Amino acid sequence: MKRVAALLAAALLGLGLAACGAGGAEPGAPEGATLVLDFQPNAVHSGIYAADAEGFFEDADLDLHVQEPSSTADSSKLVAAGRADFAVMDISDYGIARERGLELAPIAAIVQRPLAAVIARDRNQIRAPADLAGMTIGVTGVPSDDAVLDTVLRSGDVDPSDVRRVTIGFNAVADLSAGKVDAATAFWNAEGVQLGRMGVQIRAFMVDQLGAPGYPELLVVARSDEATSAKTNAFFRGLARGYAVLGSDPQQALSDLLDQVPDLDADLQRTELDALTRARAFASGSQDATPAVDPRSIGRWTDWAKGAGLLEKG
Numbered sequence: 001m002k003r004v005a006a007l008l009a010a011a012l013l014g015l016g017l018a019a020c021g022a023g024g025a026e027p028g029a030p031e032g033a034t035l036v037l038d039f040q041p042n043a044v045h046s047g048i049y050a051a052d053a054e055g056f057f058e059d060a061d062l063d064l065h066v067q068e069p070s071s072t073a074d075s076s077k078l079v080a081a082g083r084a085d086f087a088v089m090d091i092s093d094y095g096i097a098r099e100r101g102l103e104l105a106p107i108a109a110i111v112q113r114p115l116a117a118v119i120a121r122d123r124n125q126i127r128a129p130a131d132l133a134g135m136t137i138g139v140t141g142v143p144s145d146d147a148v149l150d151t152v153l154r155s156g157d158v159d160p161s162d163v164r165r166v167t168i169g170f171n172a173v174a175d176l177s178a179g180k181v182d183a184a185t186a187f188w189n190a191e192g193v194q195l196g197r198m199g200v201q202i203r204a205f206m207v208d209q210l211g212a213p214g215y216p217e218l219l220v221v222a223r224s225d226e227a228t229s230a231k232t233n234a235f236f237r238g239l240a241r242g243y244a245v246l247g248s249d250p251q252q253a254l255s256d257l258l259d260q261v262p263d264l265d266a267d268l269q270r271t272e273l274d275a276l277t278r279a280r281a282f283a284s285g286s287q288d289a290t291p292a293v294d295p296r297s298i299g300r301w302t303d304w305a306k307g308a309g310l311l312e313k314g
Contacts, residue, residue, distance in 0.1 A: 030063040031231055033085040035220070036075040037068055038093075041261045043272040044111055044189070044218060045088070046253040047282065047291065051242025053256035059241075060234040076102055079223055086220050086235060091301055092144035094219050095311055105227035106298065108239055108291040109216035111276075112284045114208040116148045116217070119192055120183040121176040123203035129156025129210060138168035138175055138184035145185040147308035148207045155210035176200060189281065193272050212308075215301035216293065217281075239291045243282065247289030250277050 037045065048066065051057055057064040075087035076097040088110060097104055118137070120126035129152050139145040150160045168175050172184040172191045177200050186192065188204040195202050208214050222232050246253040254273050258266055276282065282289040305311040
């Protein structure tokens with residue numbers, strides 16, 4: 001899940017992410033590959049960690065290294081340059097990267113519905129989007145925030161100019177809980193869950209219920225010329241088996257995540273995963289959990305993003 005741009009340790013840049021290639025590997029050894037996450041590991045990544053922990057990538061003859069973010073490197077550029085094999089990206093970042101000429105292709109969807117929302121701090125005062133008129137609303141400064149906020153406002157016949165929009169960075173939890181803003185753009189599965197655990201009586205206006213189409217929030221991308229390669233196919237086979245675990249036994253997938261990233265707050269991750277599974281965020285069509293990409297959903301998002309000003313029209 002993204003609340004910051006996809007990150008990667010600068011020190012690893014100097015190494016050129018050697019795991020991208022299998023140079024020097026012994027004959028018959030699994031092919032090496034690197035997956036760059038969009039954010040620190042959390043419940044949205046459970047299917048990836050389940051596939052890794054259960055040995056499904058290994059079974060597909062792939063030695064996958066999952067790289068956590070820790071600097072300001074742009075993972076889309078790393079993938080486009082061949083310095084990383086795969087990257088988890090917010091669909092908005094993917095669309096903007098494509099618009100800027102990066103040859104990337106979505107090969108998997110790790111979250112199948114939008115996570116973006118406008119979260120109000122007082123559910124009794126703000127009951128519908130129309131109640132946001134005249135309110136102070138925080139945005140991170142990420143371009144997609146404005147598209148989300150404008151869509152929610154217009155669903156309540158509120159002109160986007162009729163709110164006070166302030167840039168708060170990634171401080172939605174702190175600023176909402178302290179009453180510094182009346183509402184903020186945020187993710188219902190992350191900031192929304194955290195605020196609920198703090199006792200803040202929020203109301204979350206989910207963008208796909210208020211004018212935006214259903215679309216996959218988080219994609220795994222590869223270089224366009226590698227989208228159907230043997231390495232990419234091996235990655236997808238392993239990931240699909242991880243999602244089978246996530247669909248049939250979410251708590252097992254969560255345990256796989258927590259075993260590999262023991263510093264996570266287990267109770268928080270459990271609550272976030274429960275919110276995601278209740279909302280069928282990993283489901284597509286009749287499948288309870290799948291990483292398959294539906295090109296039609298990408299098309300629906302593209303049309304909405306152009307109409308909302310996130311992408312150029314044409």
